[in-house]
Amino acid sequence: MALLTPAEMAQADAATVERGVSGIELMEAAGRAVAQAIMRRWPRRPVLVACGPGNNGGDGYVVARHLAAHGWSVMVGALSGARPSAPDAAHHAALWEGVVQPLSVGLLDDAELLVDALFGGGLGRPLAGDAAEFIEAVRHRRIPVCAVDLPSGLDGSTGRAQGVAARADLTVTFFRKKPAHVLFPGRGLCGDIALADIGIPSEVLDTIAPAAFENSPVLWQRHFPWPSLEGHKYHRGHVLVVGGQTMTGAARLSARAAARVGAGLVTVAAPVFAWPVYAAALEGIMVTPFTDMGSLHDIFSDSRKNVLVIGPGAGVGGQTREQVLGALATGRRLVLDADAITSFAAQPQSLLSALHHECVLTPHEGEFVRLFGTDDADKLTRAREAAQRSGAVVVLKGADTVIAAPDGQAVVNTNAPAFLATGGTGDVLTGLIAGLMAQGMSPFWAACAATWVHAEAATRFGPGLVSDDLPGLVPGVLRALYGDAGHDGRHTG
Numbered sequence: 001m002a003l004l005t006p007a008e009m010a011q012a013d014a015a016t017v018e019r020g021v022s023g024i025e026l027m028e029a030a031g032r033a034v035a036q037a038i039m040r041r042w043p044r045r046p047v048l049v050a051c052g053p054g055n056n057g058g059d060g061y062v063v064a065r066h067l068a069a070h071g072w073s074v075m076v077g078a079l080s081g082a083r084p085s086a087p088d089a090a091h092h093a094a095l096w097e098g099v100v101q102p103l104s105v106g107l108l109d110d111a112e113l114l115v116d117a118l119f120g121g122g123l124g125r126p127l128a129g130d131a132a133e134f135i136e137a138v139r140h141r142r143i144p145v146c147a148v149d150l151p152s153g154l155d156g157s158t159g160r161a162q163g164v165a166a167r168a169d170l171t172v173t174f175f176r177k178k179p180a181h182v183l184f185p186g187r188g189l190c191g192d193i194a195l196a197d198i199g200i201p202s203e204v205l206d207t208i209a210p211a212a213f214e215n216s217p218v219l220w221q222r223h224f225p226w227p228s229l230e231g232h233k234y235h236r237g238h239v240l241v242v243g244g245q246t247m248t249g250a251a252r253l254s255a256r257a258a259a260r261v262g263a264g265l266v267t268v269a270a271p272v273f274a275w276p277v278y279a280a281a282l283e284g285i286m287v288t289p290f291t292d293m294g295s296l297h298d299i300f301s302d303s304r305k306n307v308l309v310i311g312p313g314a315g316v317g318g319q320t321r322e323q324v325l326g327a328l329a330t331g332r333r334l335v336l337d338a339d340a341i342t343s344f345a346a347q348p349q350s351l352l353s354a355l356h357h358e359c360v361l362t363p364h365e366g367e368f369v370r371l372f373g374t375d376d377a378d379k380l381t382r383a384r385e386a387a388q389r390s391g392a393v394v395v396l397k398g399a400d401t402v403i404a405a406p407d408g409q410a411v412v413n414t415n416a417p418a419f420l421a422t423g424g425t426g427d428v429l430t431g432l433i434a435g436l437m438a439q440g441m442s443p444f445w446a447a448c449a450a451t452w453v454h455a456e457a458a459t460r461f462g463p464g465l466v467s468d469d470l471p472g473l474v475p476g477v478l479r480a481l482y483g484d485a486g487h488d489g490r491h492t493g
């Protein structure tokens with residue numbers, strides 16, 4: 001599903017109003033959806049609705065009215081005692097027949113649930129004064145919080161808190177999620193996220209043309225390279241993983257992952273004296289020894305090896321740089337990870353100028369900074385800028401991995417479990433990406449699909465996961481995708 005910035009959300013809102021659905025109706029639908037989500041989650045209890053000066057506050061008055069109509073004991077506290085001035089919010093504030101008190105920390109004493117309707121998409125600066133004091137007080141209490149649209153203090157576009165921000169148990173947002181609902185720390189502050197349809201037609205997206213999406217098989221299922229009966233192994237490509245001299249496990253994990261995700265052939269190019277180690281460990285995966293850059297070039301020169309992988313266990317230094325630049329010179333599809341990225345920390349431009357659009361970089365935060373430097377922009381912006389600057393697909397890994405393409409398209413992955421934070425899982429991801437690219441998937445969609453499959457496999461395993469487990473878990477995930485795509489004759493409706 002698309003991710004909309006607050007500004008794009010306002011466009012969606014305006015486009016809907018143009019189609020004849022009034023802002024007042026949208027606000028009614030939004031507030032009603034929040035009230036319904038609250039009644040589904042919590043038994044009836046005294047609730048305080050904290051209303052801000054704008055339309056977020058307007059939603060709050062609707063929530064208050066619906067909860068009261070269902071017999072809830074509702075208090076409304078208005079920030080600085082101000083009634084909203086915007087027409088839609090003012091309309092709904094007038095429909096609230098109950099008392100409106102000036103918002104104060106003391107009102108929390110009689111509440112067992114807080115509805116945070118202070119600020120949402122219109123947050124323009126860090127919370128200050130009464131608002132900051134109130135949110136600080138809420139954070140120090142154990143009162144459950146339901147946030148309207150966004151926890152107050154959270155910047156909807158970046159997922160970062162401007163100063164203090166509320167922490168919610170449940171956040172109800174409307175029409176489409178915002179980047180703050182999928183990027184940390186915002187995602188962590190939202191608690192559970194409920195997405196409500198408030199009557200905005202999806203056609204409005206045609207004119208907004210969003211460029212950021214939450215990762216899901218829906219995005220790339222149609223591009224997935226399922227094998228065809230008349231095809232044969234050469235149709236499914238050939239991944240070449242350049243092995244390291246000492247850390248031989250990394251390249252083996254990548255190679256196994258590439259094979260498991262369906263690459264027709266996989267070869268590890270092994271430094272000659274480490275060759276026995278690789279050869280002894282790999283059966284279905286070929287191992288070709290090389291003695292120097294010349295003999296590695298010979299291996300690269302076989303164009304049937306349509307995707308090259310450098311980085312896993314490669315070691316940091318001049319030899320890795322030489323291998324990377326040699327691989328780039330072939331113009332072949334390339335996945336660069338870990339040491340292949342770090343090796344260019346002292347001369348990033350020599351890598352950036354050699355990259356092409358058939359390359360994928362898979363840095364974690366540290367490797368990213370070594371190559372692209374650091375700035376205080378949010379993760380989505382940084383990944384996009386890096387992709388644009390390098391001309392390659394950039395997979396900026398983390399619990400909220402961002403996959404960005406040079407043209408600005410970006411996907412945020414949200415199914416990664418905490419179990420993935422263990423050594424070697426990056427090597428597996430590199431192999432999955434290469435394996436899908438070898439079968440013809442574009443670098444961008446291959447990176448999106450691989451990231452999702454990688455996380456789904458880890459989720460299926462759960463606690464105790466080690467990276468060695470991952471390649472063997474891939475077939476189970478593929479089977480489910482295959483079924484969902486209706487390939488196994490099961491009608492998915």
Ligand SMILES: NC(=O)C1=CN([C@@H]2O[C@H](COP(=O)(O)OP(=O)(O)OC[C@H]3O[C@@H](n4cnc5c(N)ncnc54)[C@H](OP(=O)(O)O)[C@@H]3O)[C@@H](O)[C@H]2O)[C@H](O)CC1
Pocket residue numbers: 009010012013014026027030052053054055056057058059086118119120121122123124125126127128131148149150174
């Ligand atoms: N767009 C939609 O489809 C819908 C949106 N809904 C709800 O509307 C809010 C967005 O409402 P908006 O009025 O744009 O903004 P907020 O209510 O979040 O903020 C209100 C005003 O507060 C001022 N402001 C901003 N930051 C601060 C701050 N740190 N301290 C004090 N005041 C602040 C700002 O005005 P200024 O002129 O002072 O800058 C804001 O305008 C959205 O989140 C939804 O909940 C609809 O109900 C549903 C459809």
Ligand SMILES: [K+]
Pocket residue numbers: 056116117118119120147148149150151152
């Ligand atoms: K809010």
